[in-house]
Structure formats: structure tokens, C-alpha cells
Amino acid sequence: MSLSTEPRGAGTAPAITIFSTAPTVPLIALGAFALGMASYVTAGLIPMIEQAFSVPVGVAAQLVTAFTLAYGLGSPVVVALLPGHRQRVGLLAALGLFVLANAASALATDFAWLLLFRGLAGIGAGVYLAMGIATAAAISPSTRGKAIALIMGGMAAGTVLGVPLGLLLAERWGWASALWLVTLLGLGALLGLSWRLPALPDAASIPLRRKLSLLVDGHVVVILLVSLLAAIASLGMYTFLAPLLSASEYGGVKSITPYLWVWGIGGVAGSFLVGPLADRIQGPKLTFIIMLALSLSLLALPLVAGWNVWMVLFPIAIWGAVGWALQVPQNNELIHARETQGDGNLAVALNESALYLGSAIGAAGGGLILVLNLPIWMLAAGAGVVAAAGAVVQASNLRRKVR
DSSP, rough: OOOOOOOOOOOOOOOOOSSSSSHHHHHHHHHHHHHHHHHHHHHHHHHHHHHHHHHHHHHHHHHHHHHHIIIIHHHHHHHHHHGGGGGHHHHHHHHHHHHHHHHHHHHHOHHHHHHHHHHHHHHHHHHHHHHHHHHHHOOGGGHHHHHHHHHHHHHIIIIIIIHHHHHHHHHHHHHHHHHHHHHHHHHHHHHHHHHHHOOOOOOOOOOOHHGGGGGGHHHHHHHHHHHHHHHHHHHHHHHHHHHHHHHHTTTTOOOHHHHHHHHHHHHHHHHHHHHHHHHSSSSSHHHHHHHHHHHHHHHHHHHHHHHHHTHHHHHHHHHHHHHHHTHHHHHHHHHHHTTTTHHHHHHHHHHHHHHHHHHHHHHHHHHHHHHHOOTTTHHHHHHHHHHHHHHHHHHHHHHHHHO
């Protein structure tokens, strides 16, 4: 990317002329790929870490908790405190923290230190994704939807493709090798962005109290609520896909792996394909369509599985595609809603927090259904109803646009 900075007076933002944003957004997406891999690969490494550190499996599992809590709760705080004139430095510093924390995790010989490093990696990941999306939107104003879609597609690909690759490396060379791969991918993105990322315009200095005002912005609250409900439905059901399909009346599946692959591949496809749509269709309308498709695909799971267990791959693929695609118009709309206030990156960080909170609520709700010995189909039915509730809530944004 080339840029020119015209002479300016003190306190005036640099005027950026962007001749090509093509190299920059893919580099941000490469970092998102590493982030997606780091977010989920640790769960697969738990048995190896349990043996390596001689800790119970329940203790080893707290590595996932440390990462997700730091990601979902810590990153909005850091983004809120970041000065407006340090956006470029903040993006690179967040990615640098992510890289260093993963390298330190791979070198850790004490479990307590490993737990700390996973938490630091989570903070770096959350701040990087929020600022990366906001940066991509800023440098690609005419193709904002495609830019955000590329980043979310990178994250989805890191989950679907990077995690299995990392686990294969771990089986061959030990658990730390998976984290070294995350480190190298993140380092590649960091070096590329250090070279190609332009000097971003200085944002106005916004007091923390004014930044927190977005929490009473009705439009923003509706967007975050829809993301929360979507995560409860989509990510919550993902946790319990295996119990549903392993039930004899729904196919008695022995291996859930092919179905998870189809879900993930659908997610990658949906993340990339939604980009052009996000640039042509109003965000609230596109989100409403996606929420309806999500609800219908989840409600169809037990019906189709009871008929033919292989045919259920179709609603699973649609579910994965729309579940991942949703965050492209959501993040796009958040940035648009708050760009005049200059805190779009904080809104995106809060949206990511809503996703992690929704995932936790969905997992808890599904667990309650199983504990109460309710019919197994209620897992999918409940998820579908929650997604439908999200579509109803989203209808208020549609009415707002009409007005």
C-alpha cells in the first residue's frame, strides 16, 4: 500500500491517499487466521498438556477459560483505554502481544505461567481483531463489507483448517509445536503490517465516560443483543451437535467429524461470500435474513436427521455459513453507527464479548436440557427458537431504518 501524508498543522490528522489496500487487508486476515487457530486449538491440546504438566484434566481445561475470558472481557477494556492518536501502534502492539504470549506459552515449563500467557494471548487477540476490523473498514471505505468478510473468513479458516493442522503437528512433535505454528503465522502478519500498514488518521481524544455512552445507544444495544442471541443459538448448538446425532432416533452417528467439517467449511464459505452482499444490502436487512436462515436451519436439524442422517449435512452447512457470515454485517453496522463518535473499534470489541458470552450461555442451556433428561430434539429446537427471537429483535432495526 502506498500513502502520502500532506503537510499538516499540530493536532491535525494526516491526509492518507490510498492507492491500493489489497496487501493490507489480507495481512490483517492472516493475523485473524492465527487468532482463530489459537482460540480453538488449545481445547484439542488439553490431553497432552494434562500429561506434560501432570495436572488434572479439569485444571488443564482452564487454559481455554483463561483465553476466552481475557478475550471477551479484557479486550474491550483495553480498547476503551487506548488513545485515539495511537490506533496504528495499538493494532501492532496487540498483535505483538499475541505473538509473544503464544511463544511464551510454547516455552512454558510451569502450568501457572502457561495459564498467565494464555490470558495475555486472549487480550492481544481480542484487541487485535476489534482494531483490525475497524482499520480494514477505514482503509477500504467503498468495499468495507468485503474487507470485513476477508478478515472474518481468515478467522473461520484458522478454526476450520488451522486447528486440525495444529493438532497434527502436536501429535507428531508435541503440544508446543501447535503454538509455535500460531506464533509464526502471527509473526508473519506482524512483520507484513509493520511494513505495509499506513499511518492511520488520528482519532479525536474521547473521554472514557463518553465512550461508555455507546452502551445506551439503542441501535448499538440491539446489534449486540442480536449477536448475543445468535451466539447462544449457533455456538451453543455446536457444542451439542454430537449428542443430537449420536442418538439412535437421529442417525446414531459414530463419528461426528464429517459433520463438523461441513459446518466449518460452510462457515468459511459464508464468511467470504457475504462480503459483496454486505456492500449492496443494508446491514439490518441482511442480518434479518441471516437470522431467519439460522433459525430455520437449526429447527430443521432433528427433522432432517430423523429422515436421513446424511441429508442433515445440508442444514448443517447452511447453519455454519450463516452463523459465521452474520458478523460481517453486524460489525459493518456497528462501525457505521459509531463512526461519527470515533469509537467503532470499541463497539466491535463489545460485539466479540457478546459472542463469547452467548457461547457460554448456550453451552449452559444445552447442558441443562441434558441434565433434566428432556428430549434430545429440544437442543436444536431451543437453539432455533433463540435464533428466531434474534430475528424478531432485529426487526426493530429494520423499522429504525425505515423511519
